[in-house]
Amino acid sequence: MKRLSIGLAVALIAAGSANAAPFTYTNARFGTVCTFPDDIFTDRQPEPYNGDGQQWLSADGASLICSGIFNVSDDTPKSFVAEEKAIKEAGYQISYSKTGKNWAVLPGLKDGKFFYERRLFGKDGVIRTVRIDYPPAVKAKYDPLVGAIAGSLKGP
Numbered sequence: 001m002k003r004l005s006i007g008l009a010v011a012l013i014a015a016g017s018a019n020a021a022p023f024t025y026t027n028a029r030f031g032t033v034c035t036f037p038d039d040i041f042t043d044r045q046p047e048p049y050n051g052d053g054q055q056w057l058s059a060d061g062a063s064l065i066c067s068g069i070f071n072v073s074d075d076t077p078k079s080f081v082a083e084e085k086a087i088k089e090a091g092y093q094i095s096y097s098k099t100g101k102n103w104a105v106l107p108g109l110k111d112g113k114f115f116y117e118r119r120l121f122g123k124d125g126v127i128r129t130v131r132i133d134y135p136p137a138v139k140a141k142y143d144p145l146v147g148a149i150a151g152s153l154k155g156p
Helices: 002-017 077-086 136-151
Strands: 023-026 033-036 041-044 053-058 063-070 092-094 103-110 113-121 126-134
Touching: 033 063, 033 136, 077 103, 077 113, 113 136, 126 136
Parallel strands: none
Antiparallel strands: 023 033, 041 053, 053 063, 063 126, 092 103, 103 113, 113 126
16 A cells, blocks of 8 residues: 555656646757757747747746757867867856767856757758756756756757
8 A cells, every 4th residue: 555655646746747748849941859848948039040940048047049050160079079178268168078979968157157058960961959058046947957958959
């Protein structure tokens, strides 16, 4: 009986935390796809004239960008990270970096906000990116979300 009660409690907690279904965005130009909670990122910004992606803002100062660009410089995950690490701009600090065969992850701090960026380097010559920026005051809210949002990034 005790085991059933614990299982029921876990199920109720899980059901109660599912406020809204996640929203999946697909960019028409590059086929960039990312999924995120649209009950947090509620303010969809106008799409840029070139149709390369979309930005959403949250009420607490966070932002999310899901986009694509042509890889005109033949960047690789390692060259992207090396270029970012070479930036000596005040207020820009990289926490760590990780690269794979066709992806890179780069979190850090820029202009007083935390950021988490993931890039996919497609065989089709497109770099797909998801980037989340958020103020330190809401770090506890966003730190658990960024991995799942970044992990949802994909392309054709």
